[in-house]
Amino acid sequence: MILVNGEAAQAISALDRGLAYGDGVFRTLRTRDGQPLWWADQAAKLAADCAALQLACPDADLLRAEVARVAEAGEGMVKLIVTRGVGARGYAPPAGQATTRIVLAAPLPAHARADAGDAIVVRWCSLRLARQPRLAGIKHLNRLENVLARAEWDDPAIFEGLLCDEGGAVIGGTMSNVAWIKDGALFTPELDACGVAGVARARLLRAAARHGIPARIGRWHPDAILAADEVMVCNSLIGVRRVARLGDATWAAAGWTTLLNEALHEDQD
The missing domain is CATH 3.30.470.10 (Aminotransferase class 4, branched-chain amino acid transferase, N-terminal domain)
Known part of the structure; x- marks a missing residue:
């Protein structure tokens, strides 16, 4: 209906x-x-x-x-x-x-079901997001950048594409927010110039605070993700999913995604 x-x-x-x-x-x-x-x-x-x-x-x-x-x-x-x-x-x-x-x-969708698996493969997108602070964080209807970025691949094994802004700073995925763990702290990009600040991202930050995990929000380039202990993406349909491979970089499960995904769902209101 x-x-x-x-x-x-x-x-x-x-x-x-x-x-x-x-x-x-x-x-x-x-x-x-x-x-x-x-x-x-x-x-x-x-x-x-x-x-x-x-x-x-x-x-x-x-x-x-x-x-x-x-x-x-x-x-x-x-x-x-x-x-x-x-x-x-x-x-x-x-x-x-x-x-x-x-x-x-x-x-x-199949990728959001419980049997979809707990690890995903992602790639870098060549498209660069334009910076527009007035629209930053808003889930507005003009999503042409996401459409063009998603059109860059048709390999069904690739779950998501990660996007940077015109200055090369990591922003998020075509349909998700990105976060990573390094030395016990949670990192996620600042979204004050472009990108969508999703509900799952906000809940992830709150969940980290409840569990005593320090959170860092800022501008980072791809090298920061490549040096992470664990990488994850999140949105309201999939919850938190662990990134197993990004290009030539791979990560074994370190337990952070499981912990944060469970914490994400502690408050169902």
Whole structure:
């Protein structure tokens, strides 16, 4: 089922600004038995991203009810999209325009299922992310950089591609945030100029703090990852996954990914 502004539908207006300009935001949720996981965090992040783009955020209770209406039985995923709505031609945001909200469900992808394995292979992408502080951290609808980066490979053995910015600093994956452990501390890139600050990343940092693991957020180049004791990627569908190989570099399991993945799920609200 797909809901558009609360009604079952398969289409939106051709004049919707989400289609014309990527003028909107989205969230991808994992669901279980019709309920979204980590809802408090997901709703808060959606509200923050809407505020950053000066969009009216739909009511969280309304959205949660609509998620429950469309969610698949057992494990699944739901995507929430909020656009600035139908507007006249031109970039200027229409005053007082009602937003469009879209809630759609899909089966949990194979790479996010429990039997998907606990170690992955990743690669470096050649595309470099542009720096735009006004959009940094926001999961907005303009994801062309991610689309082009993901088009760089078609090898099914490669799970994810890692992206750097135009200055060569590591930012994250095409669909995930990246983190690594070095000498007992958790490292993850600063996302104040580009990249998406995902809910799983925020929860990972909180989980590390609860378990007394120091966290370091900053700008690092690929050599920092290559020197890590353990490397991982995370998002709301896959949780935390251990990187076994990146190019010619390989890592054996050191236990950190297992610990942090379990900690990530301690609070299911």
